[in-house]
Amino acid sequence: MNDWRPALVPAAMLRHDAVRDAELLLLPERVVVLSDTAAQILRLCDGDRDVSAIVGELEARYPGAPVAAEAPRFLDRVRGEGWLR
Amino acid sequence: MTPAPRPWALLAELTHGCPLHCPYCSNPLELTRRSAELTTDEWRDAMRQAGALGVVQTHLSGGEPLLRADLAEIVGAAAAAGLYTQLVTSGVGLTAARLAALTDAGLRSVQLSVQHADAAASDRIGGRRSFADKERAAAVVRDAGLPLGLNVVLHRANLDAVDALIDLAEDWGAERIELANTQFYGWALENRAALLPTRAQLDRARETVERRRRAGGPDLVWVVPDYFGGEPKPCMGGWGARSLTVAPDGTVLPCPVAAALPGLDPPSLRDHSLEWIWDRSAAFNAYRGTDWMRDPCRTCARRTADFGGCRCQAYALTGDAARTDPACALSPDHRLVRDLVDDGPGGAAGPVPDFVYRAPGAAPGRSGSASSPSDADHRA
Numbered sequence: 001m002n003d004w005r006p007a008l009v010p011a012a013m014l015r016h017d018a019v020r021d022a023e024l025l026l027l028p029e030r031v032v033v034l035s036d037t038a039a040q041i042l043r044l045c046d047g048d049r050d051v052s053a054i055v056g057e058l059e060a061r062y063p064g065a066p067v068a069a070e071a072p073r074f075l076d077r078v079r080g081e082g083w084l085r
Numbered sequence: 086m087t088p089a090p091r092p093w094a095l096l097a098e099l100t101h102g103c104p105l106h107c108p109y110c111s112n113p114l115e116l117t118r119r120s121a122e123l124t125t126d127e128w129r130d131a132m133r134q135a136g137a138l139g140v141v142q143t144h145l146s147g148g149e150p151l152l153r154a155d156l157a158e159i160v161g162a163a164a165a166a167g168l169y170t171q172l173v174t175s176g177v178g179l180t181a182a183r184l185a186a187l188t189d190a191g192l193r194s195v196q197l198s199v200q201h202a203d204a205a206a207s208d209r210i211g212g213r214r215s216f217a218d219k220e221r222a223a224a225v226v227r228d229a230g231l232p233l234g235l236n237v238v239l240h241r242a243n244l245d246a247v248d249a250l251i252d253l254a255e256d257w258g259a260e261r262i263e264l265a266n267t268q269f270y271g272w273a274l275e276n277r278a279a280l281l282p283t284r285a286q287l288d289r290a291r292e293t294v295e296r297r298r299r300a301g302g303p304d305l306v307w308v309v310p311d312y313f314g315g316e317p318k319p320c321m322g323g324w325g326a327r328s329l330t331v332a333p334d335g336t337v338l339p340c341p342v343a344a345a346l347p348g349l350d351p352p353s354l355r356d357h358s359l360e361w362i363w364d365r366s367a368a369f370n371a372y373r374g375t376d377w378m379r380d381p382c383r384t385c386a387r388r389t390a391d392f393g394g395c396r397c398q399a400y401a402l403t404g405d406a407a408r409t410d411p412a413c414a415l416s417p418d419h420r421l422v423r424d425l426v427d428d429g430p431g432g433a434a435g436p437v438p439d440f441v442y443r444a445p446g447a448a449p450g451r452s453g454s455a456s457s458p459s460d461a462d463h464r465a
């Protein structure tokens with residue numbers, strides 16, 4: 001996990017949906033509606049930042065939030081779905 | 086009328102032209118002529134309107150979408166409208182150069198269909214030599230780094246090859262394989278007696294799928310054969326609820342096979358805006374929600390989960406589109422499908438007939454009945 005630099009798989013596309021005012025993750029046969037926080041985390045998955053850099057960014061945005069515990073777990077779950085690599 | 090939810094997906098049937106002649110093809114028996122197809126500008130406008138309406142995903146299909154010389158422009162318009170684009174193709178004509186133009190325009194993923202794991206059997210089902218083209222197309226997609234899905238329509242002539250088909254998906258580098266038991270519409274309905282499998286074939290195939298799932302490998306999607314299970318499919322996620330289809334000539338439909346429903350009078354993009362069609366047209370409101378239902382659906386707990394099944398299947402089997410889908414065990418017409426699968430072809434109903442290959446004018450009772458594949462379709 002330490003040297004993992006998460007990035008969306010090429011099949012996935014992240015976008016804001018202005019019609020529904022929602023954050024979406026689009027896949028070949030699926031549309032996943034994301035929470036705003038989930039979308040923010042995935043936007044940081046650019047293949048350059050490692051997990052601690054992502055956590056650092058989020059902690060700066062949300063001082064005091066339990067980011068260090070929750071963000072890595074979320075990233076793992078999304079990787080388990082096959083949407084991050 | 087409560088306002089309809091916004092549609093998520095657009096199935097764009099760019100043409101009915103196709104180099105193949107699959108007897109299971111769900112395209113209508115009356116294939117749209119190439120000269121009646123929407124123009125490039127009309128498709129561009131359709132994509133723009135779809136994006137504005139809330140559509141976020143489009144499947145570019147047909148017929149064979151690669152027959153459209155302007156495919157890259159259409160992909161570009163879809164991408165510009167924010168749509169996730171997937172090409173649904175037989176693979177015939179998908180060269181590296183062609184794919185590069187499509188990915189440059191914004192294509193995101195490819196779904197390739199194959200008829201069988203054995204080259205000769207695949208060519209026989211498709212009614213044309215095409216397996217080698219498909220193998221090349223798969224390699225081209227993988228080389229371009231695009232996600233590749235394989236689609237196999239399953240029936241009597243290939244259900245015994247499911248294990249080999251999953252091997253093929255692995256060999257070809259597919260990330261997922263959709264094992265889609267034949268839905269009986271269009272040419273498939275015409276060929277139903279030749280396509281319907283035996284229960285034993287289905288049971289074996291299902292066991293194979295479960296075993297291969299446990300072993301890992303590509304994602305396996307098993308689309309259930311609704312004639313056999315007693316449960317109707319939640320067709321299209323509800324009529325006019327999640328997606329819409331634009332047919333080659335601009336006719337807009339709640340599902341790709343709804344053109345066969347008499348009296349539906351589907352609207353055209355050439356006469357109305359997509360928004361008007363989605364929100365206000367009689368065709369999109371005909372079976373929306375649950376108000377149109379009769380018994381047993383009207384009072385059934387599952388009515389908001391399966392929407393009473395498929396309207397087109399209800400019509401095809403009973404002559405009345407507003408009846409419960411006969412695939413449902415609770416339908417008073419359920420014996421129509423049970424009889425078909427219990428003493429189906431090869432059993433009490435007699436020998437299994439030959440395929441009627443898809444081609445313009447090939448359906449029995451239509452003009453110019455040809456019973457063997459020709460490439461007239463390709464040129465049509």
Ligand SMILES: C[S@@+](CC[C@H](N)C(=O)[O-])C[C@H]1O[C@@H](n2cnc3c(N)ncnc32)[C@H](O)[C@@H]1O
Binds near residue numbers: 150174196198
């Ligand atoms: C009508 S085809 C058009 C695209 C392209 N010609 C192809 O076959 O891949 C669209 C998709 O529907 C599938 N299909 C065709 N007939 C079907 C049927 N009767 N039941 C289920 N799927 C079907 C095809 O395998 C393909 O994946």
Ligand code: SF4
Binds near residue numbers: 103104106107110175
């Ligand atoms: S004939 Fe086969 S390849 Fe052509 S559109 Fe139909 S399913 Fe696709």
Ligand code: SF4
Binds near residue numbers: 382386387392410416
């Ligand atoms: S009766 Fe109608 S709503 Fe109930 S399960 Fe059957 S098709 Fe679905």
